[in-house]
Amino acid sequence: MAVSVLPQMKQAPEMNPVERLMAATAADMARVNDLILDRARSHVDMVPELARYLIDSGGKRLRPMLTVAAAILFGRGQGHAVNFAAAVEFMHNATLLHDDVVDESDMRRGKPAARMVWGNKASILVGDFLLGQAFMMMVETGDIEALGVLSAASAVMAEGEVFQLAKTGDLETSAADYAEVIRAKTAVLFEAACAVGAMSGGADAAGRKALALYGLELGNAFQLVDDALDYGGQSGTLGKNVGDDLREGKMTLPVILALEAASDSERAIIASALGKPDATDLEVHQVVAIFNRYDTLRRTLDKARDHAKAAIAALDSLPDSEMKTILADVVQHSVSRAS
Amino acid sequence: MAVSVLPQMKQAPEMNPVERLMAATAADMARVNDLILDRARSHVDMVPELARYLIDSGGKRLRPMLTVAAAILFGRGQGHAVNFAAAVEFMHNATLLHDDVVDESDMRRGKPAARMVWGNKASILVGDFLLGQAFMMMVETGDIEALGVLSAASAVMAEGEVFQLAKTGDLETSAADYAEVIRAKTAVLFEAACAVGAMSGGADAAGRKALALYGLELGNAFQLVDDALDYGGQSGTLGKNVGDDLREGKMTLPVILALEAASDSERAIIASALGKPDATDLEVHQVVAIFNRYDTLRRTLDKARDHAKAAIAALDSLPDSEMKTILADVVQHSVSRAS
Known part of the structure; x- marks a missing residue:
């Protein structure tokens, strides 16, 4: 039965869940990828050059x-799923372009970030272009309800990024603040991606709600795992350096939980390295030692598993x-990345 | 008759056309302004602080x-005009926030630019937030056709900004390139603003087309005048310093026309000052002297008047x-600013 619905899927028990998802969506994703390439076109050469550099840089298009x-x-x-899927990917890539400027990131997916090649200015403007193109693709569907879901997500994501920026280096940031940041900056786009997919698939209200919640909780789990991995020494896998979040002053759950439990001297060690761009590996290791003392990476991953269960x-x-x-x-797989 | 349609408008022959426009739109604009303040709200304090700093900074809301x-x-x-008007203003302000980061502008409307107060990062992200809120306000109207007009404008504007960036300091930039830049970065939003207004006013196809063309040509005239004024010594009025465009390497019509006509030695003088952030006032004056030799500021304003007529x-x-x-x-008034 599954084979008739998903003819392109081979029975391959050795595939991991993301590979199975890729196989099961391959036919539609080929159309999504064509649409993405088509809508990244422009008479201004820099636009497709920069956009494709990022879009073709090996993201999974999850x-x-x-x-x-x-x-x-x-x-x-x-x-309409093909249009919405391409729009979601453009929204995501617009966010990545702006985030890399905001975070002053040098690398993205193991390559120099677009801003290192074309500069911050082009990254900001091409991000804006992708966002505009995303909305045009949504408008073409004529589905005003789905447009509402995605435009709300767009505003909430930006708001979440501002909230994260406002909390940068703020030692009083609470676990509740963090939960709000990751919901807004990450989980809401997963939620919207799943919701508009369900809507274009013809789901009823209960089905839409189920898929929206699935996406939201997967997104929360995904970001918690990412934030644990940032201290987890899996640099090669993520294309990020261990301790980047610490050096950027990002108040993620491992550091928030550690600050809650830390002694005055431990707190001073964390505060000294936090938001210090040139913090040494030794300083990072001292902070991670405090995390381990209070088990905050494991507790962060426990939280990720709670969201995965949900x-x-x-x-x-x-x-x-x-x-x-x-x-x-796929949910199980996304949390198993960190174990 | 006019009085019954526009009860809030006083007979005041001393009012200039923009003041008459303000009077004639005052009742609806009060609702637009309320909506703007409402939709700039956020639980993240920095969002309304930054947004209102810009929005309340004395722009005419043209x-x-x-x-x-x-x-x-x-x-x-x-x-639906109130929603579209607020959305247009948010789109415009989002663009200003990003442009000031891209242009490294210190001042905006005679005050320090938002990025000088809150930083580049917050300016980028609050711009993204305003754009998301703009789309939400459009979605609320349920008018998918108008949404198409504004989302297309959003993509074209960003593309125009990238084109301008790509042409920065490029001595081979043509008058046709410039016409495309100002159409995309400025005129298209005027066009869209007028078109969606006409649509929400119930205009037929011919009426929409007429208003769209009116907006496009007004926008072209407006930008040409701005670009002439940048060299025109009206710093106090515009809140910009004379020669900013030159120092930023912006290829506007006065410089393009001068390069077309210049001798090798004049060309060298222009090339030396163009894109040089610390070019002295003397260097700027030398360039303006070349402009005057070839009458390029007057020719730029002639071009503005052609668009105004159209x-x-x-x-x-x-x-x-x-x-x-x-x-x-209002069109006449906008070109008379520079004479």
Whole structure:
């Protein structure tokens, strides 16, 4: 039965869940990728050069795959998933371009960040262009309800980034503040990607709600794992250096939990390295030693697993299918990255 | 008759056309301003602080007034003009925030630019927030056609800014390149502002087309005048310093026309000052002397007047009304700034 719905999927038990998701969405994702390349075109050469440098840089395209997968889960319906998926990827890439400028990041996905090649100015403006193109692709669907979901996500994401910026280096940042930051800057786009996929697949209100919650909780889990990995020494995998968040003064859960428990002298060690761009590896290791003393990386990953469970539970009410199994397994896989 | 349509408008022959436009749109603009303040709100304090600093900094709100005026011209119709006007102003302010980062501008409307108070990072992110909020306000109208006009404008504006950036300091920039830059970065938003106003006023296809062309040509004239004034010594009025464009390497029409006509030694003088942030006033004056030799500022303003005529002619097909007279007079006024 699954084979007839997903003819392009080979029975390959050795594939991991993300690979299975890729196989199960391959036909629609080929159209999404064509649309992405088409809409990154411009008579201004710098626009497609910069956009494609980022877009082709080996990201998994998890968010648009979730949009397509959600549509397939509900039987595809009116078939606007391709437009929404491309729009979601453009929104994500616009955010990456602006974030790299804001964070002064040198690297992205193991390559020099676009801003290191074309400069901050072009990164800001091409980000704006991608956002405009994303909205044009949404408008073409004529689906005003889905447009509302994605435009709200766009505003909330920016608000979340400002909140994170305002909290940079703020030792009083609470776990609740952090939960709000990751919800807004990361989870809301996962939520919107899944919701508009479900909508274009013809889901009823309960189905949309289930997929939106699935996306939200997957996004929360995803960001918590990322924030634990930033201190986890998996630099090669993530294309990021260990301790980047510390040097940028980002108040992520491992540091918030450590500050809650730390002695005055430990607090001083953390405060001294936090937001110090040239903090040495030794300083980072001293901070990680404090994290280990209070088990804050494990507690961060426990929190990620709680969200992962909630994501999987959100799918409970839906009828069993091959795609439902894949979506649940993708959640498991995303938290297993850090174990 | 005009008095019954526009009860808030006093007979005051001493008012200039922009003041008459303000009076004629005052009732709707009060609602636009309330909406702007409401939608700049956020639980993240920095968002409304920064947004209101810019929004309240004494801009004339010409673009949203044009939206409201266009709706009134056609009889108001479904009454979505208030949402579209606020969205247009948010789009404009988002662009200003990003432009000031890109241009490294210190001042805006005679005050320190927002980026000098809150930093580049916050300016980028609050710009993104305003853009997201703009789209949410558009979505609330349910008018997918108008959404298409504004989202297309959003992408084209960013593309125009990238084009301008790519041409920075490029001595081979042509007058046609310049025409494309000002169309995309400035005129297209005037065009969209007028078009969606006409649409929400219930205009037929010919009326929409007339107002769109009016806006486009007004925008072209407006930017040409601005670019002439940048060399015109009206620093106090514009809140900009004479020669800013030269120091930023911006290829505006006065410099393009001068390079076309210049001797090798004159060309060398222009090339030396162009894009040199610390070019002295003497260097700027030497360049302006070359402009005067080839009459390039007057020729730039002649071009502005051509566009102004085209803007007024675009209104020809519409029935006479008080608002039509005001819109025509606003065009005249905008080019008279520089004479």
